[in-house]
Amino acid sequence: MLKISRYVLYDIIRNKIVIAYTAFLFIVSISLFSMEENSSKAMLSLLNIVMIVIPLVSLMFSTIHWYNSYEFIELMLTQPISRKKVILSEYAGVSGSLMTAILIGIGLPVMIYNFNDTGIAMLLIACLLSLIFTSIAFFAAVNSKDKARGIGIALMLWFYFVLIFDGLVLMILFTFSDYPLEDLTLILSSLNPVDLGRIYIMLHMDVSALMGYTGALYKDFFGGAFGMLYTLGILGFWAAVPLLLAVRSFKKKDL
């Protein structure tokens, strides 16, 4: 499996997009940290960028890469290599390179300017989001043979997770604002890895004090060891399930 991943990685490095992505993340992080006097303020700005850019790049890059390496995949399958191995090696190669980009592009600046538990939480969530959205992208790409459709589905998913979902949550909160909704918001946030990740990081920041009663409840829930396990568990679930579904449909697919 590692052998195949090596060729996937080699291919990704050659097309230089991931290198550009690393540079972009690095420049954004460094400039945010050097513009803001207060490094925790810079962390907040960085958080907002990370939450939009990482899902988008992971989804788009992984879907397009899947379609572009279709020939490679087909070639592998004429060799004595199982389908599971082929798709998991692809996944390891793509998600590995995206995580490396994050660890260099965001990790280095964070380590220099803001090396504390908030910084570590941010890196952890950023890496997990890459894994999650790569896995969702694989699911979308494996299930649609048509390239335009696959990329379209990936884009729609991004809109959903980053924009539409928040709107829906706000709508629910406003409609039912007369009722106690604290527990419901907890459940709702688990339905979207981006939201869950954001809440998790924000609770490591001082701004959580400004979030009112719900913030206090969140702090109570997510602040403890159980909250941390819960967050990581749900995020792990979000990464594993689409990937498993993708593996399953890939095994049945005709090439």
Next chain:
Amino acid sequence: MIRIENINKNFKKLQALSEVNAEFTSGQVVALIGPNGSGKTTLIKSILSLVKPDSGNIFFNNLPIKNEVSYRNYIGYMPQIGKYPDNMKIGQLFSMIRNLRAADKKPDEEVFYKFKLDTLKDKAMRGLSGGTRQKVSAALAFLFDPQVLILDEPTAGLDPLSSEMLKAKVLEQKQKGKLVLVTSHVLSDLEELATDVMYLQDGKVVFNKTLASLQEETGEQKLSKAIAYIMKKDQQKKELSYLKIAK
């Protein structure tokens, strides 16, 4: 060596294979023929499990190939249209495949050198002509000296010289007692190679006979004429039955 039992495959509404049964043993060179879209490539891809049949079983050395991978160690496959990673060079492609297979046997590079692919090592796959692509496919198929060779339209797009070279290589494999499955529309090519003929139409096996018995039955020495004879007889039968209905 390969046994196919009641294979069915539908692509949406199109029935690509229907109740296909066949058995191939080593030493045979089976010519798979049939009109375009008759299911030849689908059958080949099912043997490689690139296409998953809806029902039925395929056995390789008496073991079902479902969820099995290692049997592909013994198959060399030359696809109809070779698709390779665009930004890889010919040399890289071969070293990658050899690295992945890590075979203990010395690879058979005769085809590779005969097609002069060693002089094209630094050429990227994206810029290759159809013929050169075909040569790459052939060299890959023969590389690990497999027991079974599956060649899908091997001579399409090859120049006469290369095509002769490939035929000679297949003959050599035949003498070594290997199983070769080959499809082609150039019947004269097949005539020199085949020991058996399997004719497919609309996903069904029309006949699967040895070349000798086919020649005897039809009284024709040439494969093309023998096939034409059978197709004509088939047509006549159909027309007769239509006439009967009409009357």
